[in-house]
Amino acid sequence: MARYSDDRVATDVSVTTLPAGYYTDPAWFARETERIFRHLWLFVGRADDVPAPGSYVTRQLAGAQVLIVRDDTGTLRAFHNVCRHRGTLLCSEPSGQVRGLIQCPYHSWTYHLDGRLFRAPHMDKVVGFRTDDWPLREIALEVCAGHVFLHLGDPGQPRMPLAEYLDGVDTRFANWRMGELRTVATRTYHLTANWKLVIANYHECLHCANAHPQLVKLSHPLSGDNEPPHPTWLGASMDLLPGCVTLSTLDQPSRAPLPGLTEAQQRQVYYYAMLPTLLLNPHPDYVVTFALTPIAPDRTDITCHWLMHPDEVARPGFDPTDAVEFWDVTNRQDWRLSDMAQAGIASQGYRPGPYSNREELLVAFDRWVLETVGAP
Ligand code: FES
Numbered sequence: 001m002a003r004y005s006d007d008r009v010a011t012d013v014s015v016t017t018l019p020a021g022y023y024t025d026p027a028w029f030a031r032e033t034e035r036i037f038r039h040l041w042l043f044v045g046r047a048d049d050v051p052a053p054g055s056y057v058t059r060q061l062a063g064a065q066v067l068i069v070r071d072d073t074g075t076l077r078a079f080h081n082v083c084r085h086r087g088t089l090l091c092s093e094p095s096g097q098v099r100g101l102i103q104c105p106y107h108s109w110t111y112h113l114d115g116r117l118f119r120a121p122h123m124d125k126v127v128g129f130r131t132d133d134w135p136l137r138e139i140a141l142e143v144c145a146g147h148v149f150l151h152l153g154d155p156g157q158p159r160m161p162l163a164e165y166l167d168g169v170d171t172r173f174a175n176w177r178m179g180e181l182r183t184v185a186t187r188t189y190h191l192t193a194n195w196k197l198v199i200a201n202y203h204e205c206l207h208c209a210n211a212h213p214q215l216v217k218l219s220h221p222l223s224g225d226n227e228p229p230h231p232t233w234l235g236a237s238m239d240l241l242p243g244c245v246t247l248s249t250l251d252q253p254s255r256a257p258l259p260g261l262t263e264a265q266q267r268q269v270y271y272y273a274m275l276p277t278l279l280l281n282p283h284p285d286y287v288v289t290f291a292l293t294p295i296a297p298d299r300t301d302i303t304c305h306w307l308m309h310p311d312e313v314a315r316p317g318f319d320p321t322d323a324v325e326f327w328d329v330t331n332r333q334d335w336r337l338s339d340m341a342q343a344g345i346a347s348q349g350y351r352p353g354p355y356s357n358r359e360e361l362l363v364a365f366d367r368w369v370l371e372t373v374g375a376p
């Protein structure tokens, strides 16, 4: 067990958590919305959420109403989910399927799946009106390894190409071939915690012995190995204990490791945060993604996708429950702690407290937030 001794570089007590306002103040949250969520690539889900032409999902993100739809050519597109006539929401369900066209429920302006306006009733006598001039407003969308990212910046605003933003995370996990994996389950959680507390919780396992008795039987909480922080991501890994093949509610889950993983990759679970909204959690035989949706200083929604190999999915009797339940239980333990942290930080008695030397990624994350948003 010597390997897992407390061997990190010492810090000092001047390195503390942030003042309460960073987690509670609507004005600071508005600054984060402007400078982080409307300025950087946001992970919003998986390409197979929208499997066929005409299928769509809607999202509320950083003040935008977003419609993600697969067009007739099979291309994924994102639009502001807002009619060009008088601004009504076009699609009000979280997901659904349209037949070839998107029709506004108010006065039936109708759009092609690529956003072009097809028909606008009662506009033929309006001088100068041309349907070509009123397409849906498009939002930049890119897919990498099946992960869907949006950029909510204005079209004219310079933005870093997604490949540059990923900064090697995609190649680091190339052996998982995530683009080929299938979504086998999703869960959405509603937290009463600030989005930053979710990321902070994800990047330390000092709480694991208290909070996750089922996790520490499979992976030693001090086995964590942190990457040096990158400008757009934080990364860590933890070892599986001898005899454990993955994180599961079963002693011996029957799934094969993903083809292409090295022996070392089959012995670890990885915890990466592609800032600000993707938590990427690759295991030897499956991957969990977490899509964070910050709604208010003290409200965050999180949607998890469990991804598995198509050969496993095709096997008779395929059942992913052990992996889904393992993380559903672990998630609920984590979300409860995040909600409790928010409640304490929002109360009168809170003052910033000193970080442990094992909380180095939290220090790096706080610094990233402050540098990205700028001083108040
Ligand atoms: S607001 Fe959509 S058709 Fe009138």
Ligand SMILES: [Fe+2]
Residues within 6 Å of the ligand: 201, 207, 208, 211, 212, 333, 334
């Ligand atoms: Fe946890």
